[in-house]
Amino acid sequence: MVNFFQINSLEQLVLKAKEDKLVNEKLIEQFKPFIASVIQKRIGKYLEYGVDDELSIGLIAFNEAIHNYDYKKGKFLSFARLVIINRLIDYYRKETKLKTVSLNGYNKNGDNEENAVIELLDKKAVEKFLYRSEDEERKFEIIEYTRILKEWNINFSDLIKICPKQENLRNDYKKIAEKIASDDYLFNELCKTKRLPIKQLEKLFPIHRKKIERGRIYIIALVIAIKIKLSFLQV
Amino acid sequence: MEENLKNYKKAYILEVHRNFLILMTSDGAFLRYSKLNSSMYEIGDEIIIESSELENNGLCSYFNKPDKNFVLEESFKSLKYKNKFRLLRGIAVGVAAVVILTFGIYFGINYLNKTGYLPSFNLSFIASAKDKAVSEQSLASMSAENITSGTVASQSTGTEMLGAENISIKEDANETGSADKIAEDTSNGEKIQLKESFNLSPVNSKIFGKEIIVLDESGENVIVQNQNDYIENMQKQPVLYEGFYNMNTLNTDFVVDYPDIQIGYKINEDINKLLTFNFIAIKQKQLFNGNINAVLNDENLTNTRTFSMIFKNFKYGQQRTEIIILENIEKGFKIIIYGYFNELN
Numbered sequence: 001m002v003n004f005f006q007i008n009s010l011e012q013l014v015l016k017a018k019e020d021k022l023v024n025e026k027l028i029e030q031f032k033p034f035i036a037s038v039i040q041k042r043i044g045k046y047l048e049y050g051v052d053d054e055l056s057i058g059l060i061a062f063n064e065a066i067h068n069y070d071y072k073k074g075k076f077l078s079f080a081r082l083v084i085i086n087r088l089i090d091y092y093r094k095e096t097k098l099k100t101v102s103l104n105g106y107n108k109n110g111d112n113e114e115n116a117v118i119e120l121l122d123k124k125a126v127e128k129f130l131y132r133s134e135d136e137e138r139k140f141e142i143i144e145y146t147r148i149l150k151e152w153n154i155n156f157s158d159l160i161k162i163c164p165k166q167e168n169l170r171n172d173y174k175k176i177a178e179k180i181a182s183d184d185y186l187f188n189e190l191c192k193t194k195r196l197p198i199k200q201l202e203k204l205f206p207i208h209r210k211k212i213e214r215g216r217i218y219i220i221a222l223v224i225a226i227k228i229k230l231s232f233l234q235v
Numbered sequence: 236m237e238e239n240l241k242n243y244k245k246a247y248i249l250e251v252h253r254n255f256l257i258l259m260t261s262d263g264a265f266l267r268y269s270k271l272n273s274s275m276y277e278i279g280d281e282i283i284i285e286s287s288e289l290e291n292n293g294l295c296s297y298f299n300k301p302d303k304n305f306v307l308e309e310s311f312k313s314l315k316y317k318n319k320f321r322l323l324r325g326i327a328v329g330v331a332a333v334v335i336l337t338f339g340i341y342f343g344i345n346y347l348n349k350t351g352y353l354p355s356f357n358l359s360f361i362a363s364a365k366d367k368a369v370s371e372q373s374l375a376s377m378s379a380e381n382i383t384s385g386t387v388a389s390q391s392t393g394t395e396m397l398g399a400e401n402i403s404i405k406e407d408a409n410e411t412g413s414a415d416k417i418a419e420d421t422s423n424g425e426k427i428q429l430k431e432s433f434n435l436s437p438v439n440s441k442i443f444g445k446e447i448i449v450l451d452e453s454g455e456n457v458i459v460q461n462q463n464d465y466i467e468n469m470q471k472q473p474v475l476y477e478g479f480y481n482m483n484t485l486n487t488d489f490v491v492d493y494p495d496i497q498i499g500y501k502i503n504e505d506i507n508k509l510l511t512f513n514f515i516a517i518k519q520k521q522l523f524n525g526n527i528n529a530v531l532n533d534e535n536l537t538n539t540r541t542f543s544m545i546f547k548n549f550k551y552g553q554q555r556t557e558i559i560i561l562e563n564i565e566k567g568f569k570i571i572i573y574g575y576f577n578e579l580n
Contacts, residue, residue: 037251037277046253046274139279142249156250156257159265167262174263222263232247232281234261 010140011071018067028062030147031080034139035062038081039088054088061087075136141230148224152194154217162218172207173215177222178235179204190223248280258282439466443530444538450557451545469526469543472573481567482510491570496523496549498570508561510568514546516553518576523549525574533564540565550579 017024032049035058040047049055064087065080073079149155164170180186180196189197196216198209205212212219225233246258246268255269256276268284276282435443443466449457476493482502491498497515502508510531516523529542542559549555 033250034278037248040251040274041277044274135279135281138247138281139277142247142279146249156265160257160267163263163265170263218265221265225263232245232261233259233263 010076014066014069014076015071018069024063024066027066028059030143031062032059033146034077034143035059035084038084042085042088054091057087057091058084077136077139138231141228144228145225145230148228149221152220152224154221158217159221162215164215164218169211169215172205172211173219174222174235176201176205176207176212177219177226180219180223181226187223187227190220196220243283244286246282246284248276248278248282251276251278256282258284260284435466436463439463442466442538443528443541444532445540447541447543449543449545452547452549452555457545465543469528469573472525472575474571474573475525476570476572479567479569482508482561482565493570493572495576496527496572498527502561508563508565510559510561512544512557512559514544514549514555514557516549516551519551520579521551521576522579523574523576525572528569528571528573529559530569530571531559531561531565532567532569534566536567538569546574 013023013027017027036047036049036055039054039058043054047055061084062080065076065083068083069076069079146156164173179201180190186197186200189200196212196219198212201207201212202209222233226235244260244262246260246266248256249259249265250257251274255267258266258268260266268282435445435447439462447462447466449462449465451457475495476491478491478493480489480491480500485502485504488499488501491500495518497513497517499513499515501511501513503511510529512529514527523546525546527544527546529544531539531541533539539562542557544555544557546555
């Protein structure tokens with residue numbers, strides 16, 4: 001069961017992960033999608049775990065970032081991003097050294113494709129260490145949100161199916177979620193039973209119980225989003 | 236400018252997949268977005284999408300291969316379809332109910348009829364009280380008359396009856412007659428009850444007329460050596476029913492008002508006047524053993540002849556028809572039922 005009041009900041013988690021191997025593994029597992037998205041964005045192609053070496057390099061780099069992180073120097077995600085890219089650069093350099101130069105592999109500029117990638121990564125690697133804090137926070141919130149939803153056995157593809165297309169209905173569900181998040185009794189009932197307290201909700205809102213039941217997963221997802229204070233969600 | 240801005244919404248990347256992104260908007264909508272090169276983005280990035288993309292996102296769910304329930308939900312989202320479906324469902328339920336009810340009533344009545352729990356329906360008119368002319372008391376006041384002659388009606392073809400003769404009956408009770416030969420004229424395929432001459436005792440002749448024609452189930456005349464003994468034995472049986480009927484109305488079906496055996500009768504007049512009886516056993520699980528006598532009488536209520544029909548083990552559902560050729564003087568009859576109903580084993 002998730003205790004929303006014990007969600008730590010990312011920096012606190014990283015400090016814990018330095019000492020605790022289990023927390024370290026969990027943190028890496030949690031940030032796998034983020035690591036993949038960082039590398040994909042930089043390289044410009046889709047990658048898969050277990051197939052592409054770049055992602056393995058990224059995981060190793062992330063682990064290194066955890067152990068080498070100093071909270072005084074800035075946000076962790078920015079630091080981790082930098083480490084991942086640097087390690088990728090190192091990887092590509094090693095790869096090009098091992099391979100023989102191919103006459104056919106030259107691009108218009110006279111460089112081979114791999115060198116072009118290294119150059120691109122090099123350029124990107126000059127980014128400032130301190131990222132915009134707002135973006136950092138949001139990324140961490142989303143990663144945490146994903147983790148909590150997973151614990152509730154809710155995935156995004158379910159949410160896409162259930163999410164109402166009509167704005168009015170979405171607003172109705174949002175009102176219900178807001179009520180549950182703000183009411184301790186309703187919220188505790190939800191956490192205890194992992195079910196919506198529909199009887200009470202029927203009395204409070206002029207919505208048919210079947211409608212509420214149909215949007216159960218969506219309402220719970222909104223409750224979680226409100227509780228962890230997802231910054232971009234308007235409530 | 237502002238209007239243009241309204242057409243756009245901010246969304247944030249939650250997941251990055253090979254061919255699409257999963258986004259969440261600030262108003263809480265989750266959607267799948269496949270228009271961008273997903274590799275160019277990372278989790279948490281902010282992108283701008285058109286508001287119409289949100290509305291059209293329903294199409295995206297097709298590519299998600301939703302389960303059956305979801306498809307049903309989508310189909311019935313429209314109120315129009317919902318109402319049509321409800322109407323069709325109501326009609327189907329109504330028709331099914333009517334059909335089941337109809338079949339149930341039909342088979343139920345059939346079953347109850349067979350088992351005898353329902354009263355049987357008589358197809359003929361029940362004989363009215365007018366046909367019951369005389370009570371038992373009038374029977375006692377009847378005086379014996381000599382019936383000196385009686386002729387048996389001939390066949391419609393006009394052929395002579397075999398053995399048809401004028402009969403004279405002596406009043407002397409001690410005298411016993413000898414039975415003439417019984418003959419049948421079956422040239423037309425019809426059995427005609429021929430007289431059997433014998434001498435009845437005065438008492439019996441009063442009751443039964445000049446003669447008793449005894450018929451068994453085959454419709455053939457039964458030769459009884461001593462009719463007086465026959466009558467004596469017959470009268471030892473309990474009387475189950477007695478009723479008087481006239482024969483004024485022709486070509487009409489009547490039913491004797493006796494509940495345990497359906498007795499229908501009809502008087503036809505063609506060349507000869509015929510009295511037809513139809514007997515049907517309607518008492519379930521019981522057998523009738525006895526005699527049903529039709530005692531014919533003239534206009535003065537004097538008994539002329541008696542047809543005594545023997546019934547042996549007459550069981551439920553069995554039918555029997557007897558046709559009597561009437562004499563001109565015969566104007567009415569009395570039905571007397573002697574016998575027993577035994578349980579069917």
